[in-house]
Amino acid sequence: MLHPGDTMTSEERLQAVINLQVPDRVPSCPFIYYFSAFYAGISVHELWSQPGKYRLAMDRCYRDLGPWDVYYPVNPLRPELYTFIMPMKAKWPGIDLPPDSICQLLEEEIMKAEDYRWISELAQRIPKLTYIPFFMRMISRAWDDIGEDPRGYAFILSRLVAHLANWRYEFELMKKRGVTTLYGFLPEAAFDTFSLARGFLEFARDLKKRPEEIAAAADDLTEGYLFICRLVCFLMGIKRIEIFVHRSSTDFISPETFRKLSLPSLKALVEKLVAAGIAPILHCDGNWDMNLEALRELPAGHCVIQFDGPTDIFLAKQVIGDRVCIMGDVPSDILALGSPMEVDEYCHRLIEEVGRGGGYIMGAGCEIPPNARAENVKAMLDSVTKYGYYDREG
Amino acid sequence: MSEKIAALIAAVEEDMTLEEVRKALGDGADPLSLVEALREGMAVVGDKYEAREYFLPDLILSAEIFKESIALIEPHLQSGNTTTKGAVVIGTVHGDIHDIGKNIVATMLKCNGYDVHDLGVDVPPQVFVEKASSTQAGLVAMSGLLTLAFDAMKDTVDALAEAGLRDKAKVIIGGGPVNEKVLEYCGADAFGKDPAEAVRLANRYLA
Numbered sequence: 362m363l364h365p366g367d368t369m370t371s372e373e374r375l376q377a378v379i380n381l382q383v384p385d386r387v388p389s390c391p392f393i394y395y396f397s398a399f400y401a402g403i404s405v406h407e408l409w410s411q412p413g414k415y416r417l418a419m420d421r422c423y424r425d426l427g428p429w430d431v432y433y434p435v436n437p438l439r440p441e442l443y444t445f446i447m448p449m450k451a452k453w454p455g456i457d458l459p460p461d462s463i464c465q466l467l468e469e470e471i472m473k474a475e476d477y478r479w480i481s482e483l484a485q486r487i488p489k490l491t492y493i494p495f496f497m498r499m500i501s502r503a504w505d506d507i508g509e510d511p512r513g514y515a516f517i518l519s520r521l522v523a524h525l526a527n528w529r530y531e532f533e534l535m536k537k538r539g540v541t542t543l544y545g546f547l548p549e550a551a552f553d554t555f556s557l558a559r560g561f562l563e564f565a566r567d568l569k570k571r572p573e574e575i576a577a578a579a580d581d582l583t584e585g586y587l588f589i590c591r592l593v594c595f596l597m598g599i600k601r602i603e604i605f606v607h608r609s610s611t612d613f614i615s616p617e618t619f620r621k622l623s624l625p626s627l628k629a630l631v632e633k634l635v636a637a638g639i640a641p642i643l644h645c646d647g648n649w650d651m652n653l654e655a656l657r658e659l660p661a662g663h664c665v666i667q668f669d670g671p672t673d674i675f676l677a678k679q680v681i682g683d684r685v686c687i688m689g690d691v692p693s694d695i696l697a698l699g700s701p702m703e704v705d706e707y708c709h710r711l712i713e714e715v716g717r718g719g720g721y722i723m724g725a726g727c728e729i730p731p732n733a734r735a736e737n738v739k740a741m742l743d744s745v746t747k748y749g750y751y752d753r754e755g
Numbered sequence: 756m757s758e759k760i761a762a763l764i765a766a767v768e769e770d771m772t773l774e775e776v777r778k779a780l781g782d783g784a785d786p787l788s789l790v791e792a793l794r795e796g797m798a799v800v801g802d803k804y805e806a807r808e809y810f811l812p813d814l815i816l817s818a819e820i821f822k823e824s825i826a827l828i829e830p831h832l833q834s835g836n837t838t839t840k841g842a843v844v845i846g847t848v849h850g851d852i853h854d855i856g857k858n859i860v861a862t863m864l865k866c867n868g869y870d871v872h873d874l875g876v877d878v879p880p881q882v883f884v885e886k887a888s889s890t891q892a893g894l895v896a897m898s899g900l901l902t903l904a905f906d907a908m909k910d911t912v913d914a915l916a917e918a919g920l921r922d923k924a925k926v927i928i929g930g931g932p933v934n935e936k937v938l939e940y941c942g943a944d945a946f947g948k949d950p951a952e953a954v955r956l957a958n959r960y961l962a
Contacts, residue, residue, distance in 0.1 A: 463901065468855060564812070565812035569767065697905065698937065699936070731902070731903060732906070733902075
């Protein structure tokens with residue numbers, strides 16, 4: 362057990378909240394990446410290029426600021442693999458940027474308009490194997506030195522295998538200290554992938570000129586997504602998948618567009634994952650207040666939704682708290698500019714209101730910012746033992 | 756003809772707006788009246804965005820249509836026959852290269868008659884200072900999506916103050932995580948959560 366008052370393991374606690382049951386206490390799951398480099402005094406270039414240094418940085422965060430219940434892994438072993446999550450050209454610290462900066466994405470077109478039809482044609486021929494060819498095409502356009510050819514495939518697949526092996530090793534290290542891992546794989550939802558890969562201006566044109574092609578291609582990728590998710594879950598031994606939904610909030614599209622073009626393929630994937638015994642964790646950036654009702658269509662008692670700061674997480678609890686486990690959303694501005702007392706007060710409210718009756722995971726709104734104050738991160742993680750124990754009698 | 760152009764851009768019809776602008780120019784229409792029509796149409800887009808009838812795709816696409824249309828009209832405009840409401844310097848701050856929001860705000864300010872000097876992305880404080888000084892801008896608008904941008908915004912405000920420009924130019928900030936707390940931290944004058952708010956602030960400070 363991580364804390365003296367605990368009666369469940371971290372894995373049992375996580376399972377309980379996903380199933381909307383009341384655990385012994387609120388679990389914590391900090392999304393830490395860049396922050397660990399700044400905190401541990403290594404460069405971001407070292408963080409992403411040297412797995413050993415990444416582990417040391419995370420260990421230092423865990424030792425000084427933790428413990429936490431659930432490990433949130435976002436460290437790609439090679440930068441090319443990042444394209445699987447964010448299919449865009451990027452500038453990398455130590456390559457294109459100073460070693461202490463953070464990775465930055467370029468809003469450029471790497472997916473062509475004709476690729477929507479290509480995806481649908483591909484799905485006709487090899488429905489379960491669409492994921493890798495599609496992303497190979499995106500990677501080959503995001504990285505000049507990787508071709509959409511056998512050599513490129515061999516390069517990326519070998520890196521993917523090495524990445525998964527590294528993750529398995531890290532997950533085991535976490536497990537030894539009583540920390541469970543949130544997921545074993547993290548794809549971007551199909552609709553959102555198109556929005557990123559097309560560049561937002563071209564995607565805005567697509568929404569106007571070819572909405573049916575967007576919906577069809579997103580739908581046609583579902584079997585491919587399902588296949589890769591099931592395969593990686595098997596390889597990693599974790600039956601949870603994170604699905605990034607970066608661009609379906611009302612910050613980017615209307616609720617009507619979400620319902621018509623984004624939700625159908627997302628819902629189909631979520632339902633198929635749940636049917637396969639895999640719990641989907643949706644990472645929903647931006648403001649989802651106007652889409653909360655639509656999210657009720659997701660299967661009850663099997664999903665987690667992590668909200669970013671802009672969504673009213675207290676409203677989310679009221680609207681969908683009986684359907685999905687909610688995670689988040691200590692805002693980045695409080696973590697970076699606020700005081701430990703402010704963090705403590707906000708976390709107390711989260712636990713009291715969003716954590717009421719279970720179904721809640723303490724975490725930041727998206728990622729803990731690189732310039733978060735360490736004492737604020739500690740206040741966030743401490744709040745689950747200070748306020749988060751449930752009275753099992755009542 | 757101007758009414759039709761205003762209606763087409765308000766409906767975010769890219770091809771039809773451009774076709775109509777070309778046709779109007781070919782028929783010898785007054786280029787200034789066409790610019791005015793485009794501005795009227797963009798005002799409708801802004802209103803619909805605020806009313807949550809339009810969303811970001813409508814905003815970004817209409818801004819693009821406006822830019823494309825202005826590019827067609829510009830060769831027909833005689834230099835010096837346009838008036839502006841004042842100079843605005845805009846950019847994404849140092850260390851941040853996000854530009855979707857910044858570009859929309861720049862276009863909306865142009866639509867509203869401001870002389871906009873867009874410095875692009877990853878703009879060091881000194882570049883803001885030099886441009887604000889050389890253009891005698893009454894408004895400096897800074898954008899940032901990363902929390903790391905908070906420090907760059909603060910540094911830029913400080914640099915403007917050191918250069919003696921703080922009493923000449925108001926400073927506004929915008930971007931995903933920007934709020935009252937960030938405003939207080941970096942010492943700017945106001946923040947906006949969307950492009951319409953940026954235009955309102957510009958109108959308050961400059962018009």
